[in-house]
Amino acid sequence: MLLRASGETRGDTVDLQAVTDDEARSGVAHGEALTRFADAIVDADPDPIRAARERVAREMGEHAVVDAAAVAANFQRMVRIADATGIPLDKPVAIFSADLREDLGIDRFGAAANTPRVGPLLRLLGRLGQPLLRPIMRLYAREG
Amino acid sequence: MPAFAYADAATPIRDDLAAAHRAYWDELARPGAWWSGVARVAIAQQVRAAWSCSLCAARKQALSPAMVEGEHEPAGALAAPVVDAIHRITTDASRLSKGWFDGVLAAGLDDASYVEMVGVVTSVVSIDAFHDALALPREPLPEPVPGAPSRLRPSTAVQGPAWVPWIPGDRAAGAEADLYPAASRTAHVYMALSLVPDAVRAMGRLSQAHYVGLALVASPGACEPGRALDRTQMELIAGRVSARNECFY
Numbered sequence: 001m002l003l004r005a006s007g008e009t010r011g012d013t014v015d016l017q018a019v020t021d022d023e024a025r026s027g028v029a030h031g032e033a034l035t036r037f038a039d040a041i042v043d044a045d046p047d048p049i050r051a052a053r054e055r056v057a058r059e060m061g062e063h064a065v066v067d068a069a070a071v072a073a074n075f076q077r078m079v080r081i082a083d084a085t086g087i088p089l090d091k092p093v094a095i096f097s098a099d100l101r102e103d104l105g106i107d108r109f110g111a112a113a114n115t116p117r118v119g120p121l122l123r124l125l126g127r128l129g130q131p132l133l134r135p136i137m138r139l140y141a142r143e144g
Numbered sequence: 145m146p147a148f149a150y151a152d153a154a155t156p157i158r159d160d161l162a163a164a165h166r167a168y169w170d171e172l173a174r175p176g177a178w179w180s181g182v183a184r185v186a187i188a189q190q191v192r193a194a195w196s197c198s199l200c201a202a203r204k205q206a207l208s209p210a211m212v213e214g215e216h217e218p219a220g221a222l223a224a225p226v227v228d229a230i231h232r233i234t235t236d237a238s239r240l241s242k243g244w245f246d247g248v249l250a251a252g253l254d255d256a257s258y259v260e261m262v263g264v265v266t267s268v269v270s271i272d273a274f275h276d277a278l279a280l281p282r283e284p285l286p287e288p289v290p291g292a293p294s295r296l297r298p299s300t301a302v303q304g305p306a307w308v309p310w311i312p313g314d315r316a317a318g319a320e321a322d323l324y325p326a327a328s329r330t331a332h333v334y335m336a337l338s339l340v341p342d343a344v345r346a347m348g349r350l351s352q353a354h355y356v357g358l359a360l361v362a363s364p365g366a367c368e369p370g371r372a373l374d375r376t377q378m379e380l381i382a383g384r385v386s387a388r389n390e391c392f393y
Contacts, residue, residue: 002364003379009365010376019383028380034373038381041277042388044195049277062155063372069277070161071378074354075385077270078333081347082393083237084262085336086245086307089393090329104387110239111392114306 004100020104033059034068041072088115095126147283155278158370164353165271165283168346172264173286177296177340178257181288184264186222187230188285191268193217194234204236225251226261233265238390245307255308256297256339263343267350274354301339311338325359333393334358355382 007014007028018026018035026035037052056065088094098118101107118126148165150157172188175181194200197216203209209232215224216231229248232240248258275282300315313330316323320341324330337343348358352368355378360366365375373381386393 002361003376003383005364006375006379010374012376014376014380016383018380020387026380028376029374030377031380034377034381035384037277038384039388041273042385044273044276046276046279050279053277053279057155061372066155066157066161066278067371067373068377068381069274070158070354071373071381072277072385073270073274074351075382076273076389077266077347077350079386079389079391079393080233080237080266080269081262081336082333082391083240083389084233084266085259086240086242087332087336087393088305090332106387106392109390109392110241111390113241115392 016100016104020106030056030059030064037065037068038072041069042076083111086111086114094118095122096129098123098126147286150280153278153280157278158353160353161274164349165274168267168271168350169283169286171342171346172267174289175291175293176260176264177294177342178254178260179264179293181291183222184260185285185288186220187226187261187264188268190216190220190222190227190230191234191265192272192282192285193220194231197231197235200231200235203232209236209239223252225253229253229258229261230265233262234269242307259308259337259339260343263337263340263346267346270350270354298339298341304335306332306336308336309339310335311341325357325361329362331362 003014003019004016012027014027015024017024018031025031028034033052033055037056040048040052053065056068089097094115095118106112145151146166147169148162150162172184173181176184179187194216199212199214199216202214203212206212216227220227222230225248232244249255272282298311298320300311300317300320301309302312302315303309304312311320311323312335313324316330316338320338323338323341323344324334334344334347337347351358351361356366356368356375360368367375367378
C-alpha cells in the first residue's frame with residue numbers, strides 16, 4: 001500500500017506486480033536495477049550482489065547504492081520482527097489490501113495465518129474505498 | 145579506529161548511518177532489560193553462525209523445518225532453545241508459527257527475553273546485510289560491558305493479537321511516552337517489540353538512518369532530507385525485500 005500511495009503522491013502509476021513478478025515492470029524510475037539489487041541482498045550471494053550493485057551505481061550513482069542497500073537492510077530487519085512476533089496486519093491495511101494480496105499471491109505466505117480473514121462486506125468496502133486510499137492514509141498518519 | 149569508521153569503503157557512507165550503527169553496537173554490548181551484555185553479544189555471534197549452519201541449510205530446503213532434526217553449529221554458551229530460535233529467526237523467519245513460538249516459551253524462555261532477543265537478532269541481521277550489500281567487512285562484535293539486566297517490564301504492556309504482549313499506542317505514557325511517533329496511529333510493527341521499550345527505540349534510530357523515521361513511515365512520499373532515492377523507489381525495495389522473504393506483514 002505504501003508503494004502504491006507513494007507512487008500516486010508523485011503522480012506515477014506503479015505496477016505492484018513488480019513486487020512479486022520478475023517479469024513485471026514497476027514503472028518506478030530505475031525500478032529494475034533496484035529490484036535486482038534488493039533480490040541479491042536477500043539471497044546473500046556475493047556475485048549477484050556485486051553485479052546488481054554495479055548496475056545501480058551506473059544508473060543512479062554511488063549515493064543511491066548506499067541508500068538502496070540501507071533500505072533493503074532495513075527491511076531484512078523489519079520482516080523478521082514481524083514474522084518472529086506474529087503481528088497481524090493493521091486492520092485498515094488488511095481491509096484495503098485484501099484484493100491486492102490475493103493478486104500478488106501474498107495470502108499464501110505462512111504468516112497470513114496471523115491475520116484474521118477479511119469478510120466479504122469489509123472486502124467490498126475496501127474495494128470501493130480504493131479511490132480514497134490516499135486521504136485515508138493521510139488521516140491514518142495524522143490522527144492519534 | 146572507532147567502530148563503523150567506513151574509512152576503506154569504496155562508496156562514501158552517510159555519517160548518520162555510521163552513527164546509527166555505532167550507537168547500536170554500543171547498546172548491543174551493554175546489559176539490556178533481560179540479557180547481560182555477554183549474552184547479547186553471544187546472541188549476535190549466533191546470528192552470524194546461523195548463515196553457515198548446516199542444520200539451518202537443511203531445514204531451509206525441507207518442506208517443513210520440523211522434518212529435520214539435529215543441533216546447530218556451534219552451540220556456544222546459550223541454551224539450545226535460544227540458539228534454535230536465533231537461527232530460525234535469522235534464516236527461516238517466514239515459516240515461524242504460533243505453535244513454534246509456544247514451544248520456545250515451553251522450553252523455558254520468557255516472553256520479554258524472547259522479545260529482546262528478537263530485537264538483537266534483527267538489528268544484527270540488518271547491519272550485517274548493509275555491509276554485505278556494499279562488500280564491506282562485517283564489523284567485529286563489541287566487547288561486552290559487565291552488569292546486570294534491568295529486568296524492567298513495562299506495566300502498560302498487555303496481550304494483544306500478536307504472539308507477544310505489547311504496549312498499545314494509547315498506553316504509551318510515563319517512561320514510555322517517547323516510544324511511538326506522537327502524531328500518528330501506532331502500527332503493529334512498531335508495537336511488536338514494545339515489551340522491551342529500548343528495543344523499539346533502537347528500531348526507530350536504525351529505521352531513521354536506513355529508511356525513514358517512524359513518524360514519516362505512514363506519510364507516502366515523505367523522505368528524510370539528503371537521500372538519493374525517492375520514497376517510491378524506497379517502497380519498491382521494501383516491497384520486494386518483504387515479498388522475497390515471504391513476509392505477509
